[in-house]
Amino acid sequence: MTTLSAIDPERKVRRATMNDVARLAGVSIKTVSRVVNDEAGVHPATADRVLAAIDQLGFRRNLSARNLRRGSSTGTVGLVLEDVGNPFYSGVTRAVEEVSRLRGRQVITGSSDEDPARERELALEFCSRRVDGLLIVPAGVQHAYLVPEMRAGTPVVFLDRPAGDVVADTVLVDNVGGTAEAVRHLASFGHRRIAFLGDAPDIYTAGERLRGFREGCVRAGVRFDESLVAMGPHDAGSVRAALHRLTTAAEPATAVVTGNNRITVHALRALAGSVARPALVGFDDFELADLLSPPVTVLAHDASALGRAAAELLHARLDGDASPPRRVVLPVRLVARGSGEARP
Amino acid sequence: MTTLSAIDPERKVRRATMNDVARLAGVSIKTVSRVVNDEAGVHPATADRVLAAIDQLGFRRNLSARNLRRGSSTGTVGLVLEDVGNPFYSGVTRAVEEVSRLRGRQVITGSSDEDPARERELALEFCSRRVDGLLIVPAGVQHAYLVPEMRAGTPVVFLDRPAGDVVADTVLVDNVGGTAEAVRHLASFGHRRIAFLGDAPDIYTAGERLRGFREGCVRAGVRFDESLVAMGPHDAGSVRAALHRLTTAAEPATAVVTGNNRITVHALRALAGSVARPALVGFDDFELADLLSPPVTVLAHDASALGRAAAELLHARLDGDASPPRRVVLPVRLVARGSGEARP
DNA sequence: TCGATCGCGGACAACGTTGTCATAGTCCGC
């Protein structure tokens, strides 16, 4: 095994083009193209010469040029989400990558950090790169900026949250049904003072989950108390403060529904060590929830399923599916593990 | 707010080009180019006409063509790792994205699933797309295939594991030192029968951590016992089986060092509920480790730091840094939380 | 033996953009 030097003094070597290969092999550039593309009609001996030249020069065809010339697919898909670092979205990313790979496409990702301007910037940048399609977890509610792109034939699928003002394929999870189920579950154990701790209400999922919470209260015959709702806290400190307020009020909450995985984790950390812990059901499943004590009852839904469904929808569009836009709602399952089963 | 139709009957609209814009605005294509690129020397009135035409046609310049023509940067970076879905790597991805964004580059990712062929395929595919640089978590040990690319000026930075047979920038964590420290820690609490549960030994990090384990034993005056080493198990079942074997042997292990986050999690799940749990120190930190009971002592290192260091090294190369290849080793910190502090 | 066919290879244009250079018009000072 020889160890090869990485950074050569002879740095500024121009990349070999088909022209260079053709010259070295003593054929025309078109013949090189034929060899590279496995086209028929090249004499084996000629092909060998060409392949040798390709090898010698380290030639690698320029996909930009190819795509430009062919005017067809660039073999890429753009994925705009909130944060690739969040385990939930990284699960989505992985699934999207998986599906796309099977369809011969690469994934370009970008994190919007809940900033609508950044979402737009990323999506349009991807369009400039002529991605074949876009998968977007919307940060904002205005998506008219995508209309020219969609009209130009770039299919767009929204996931996790719907678009504000365009009609397009959308894959969601059952936020309302899930949260309502959490309330029903807690009420069935006798809880009457149930709090909801959610993210900023202008985030679609947060709003929907609050709606589900409200509906769940109505259905379970539990009084919906505005003062038991805290929308917005999503970092450790604010979650801790909100939780403190909710559990030390005059009529304190005996149970809490947390609106997403991050809030759940912050809440668990805030509650660790406290004596009288409220019962808790968290939206989003997370690793090790089963190993905590008490194990955490969650509203589970599958990040992979979400990514897979969205990517498959997108690829169906790319394969020519021109049916009306679809809205897919994936189920949410309550996984009872213990934290939601304590009596008040 | 008007709701706009997504999939039009008038689908097959060709994307507008600068030519179309030029025709509509009644100027030459070059003038459009000037407006799009904010070049000086265009009459404001002309520029307005052009901008109006751009807006009307939904023109968005084709970056493929631009990059082809300019022959310069494509503004992309390729990231090949094992699995974007793994929280550790998604942290890396996020950091890489962050750094790249500040430098004006997009990230294309691909998961190799520990398959060297797939790693190679992905890396070369990225090269065909003319990424400005490559970040690779090697799956295999042969990287000679990258030499032509590196010679052609594509900088490559390896992260988390070194390359097999090329000299290039590399960012690693202190695997040996970390694991040795774990052994020292356990030994200081009186453990003499310490087991190591690692991934397949042909994975670099697994091998290094085993080496660190061995060194740690020597230094701590603990007998290194081959029979207390299990290399390879990395799914729930095999980890459970290995753990069972190690803790029920004639001279059972009283403490275990687990070789990465997945193995740690499987081990914790296998040990949950068992009465006499061995002390445990896991390589890689993970969310909620502090909330388990007992809280899990880990060898922590920062995924973000790893990604950031690698991405910054890469961008330094892209900015012309031609110094000899560097090897950066990031520290590993033992975070004592409880699971490693039980006496035998 | 002659025309038809086939296998192989090449010349050329085009994809959408930008760098270079040219040109027509305007304005200034002397």
Added chain:
DNA sequence: GCGGACTATGACAACGTTGTCCGCGATCGA
């Protein structure tokens, strides 16, 4: 009124690739 400097714009080629079409020699069928 004229040279020169400057402004605004355009014509053209080129980036690296592939599709179209054409040519040349060999082989084949009648």
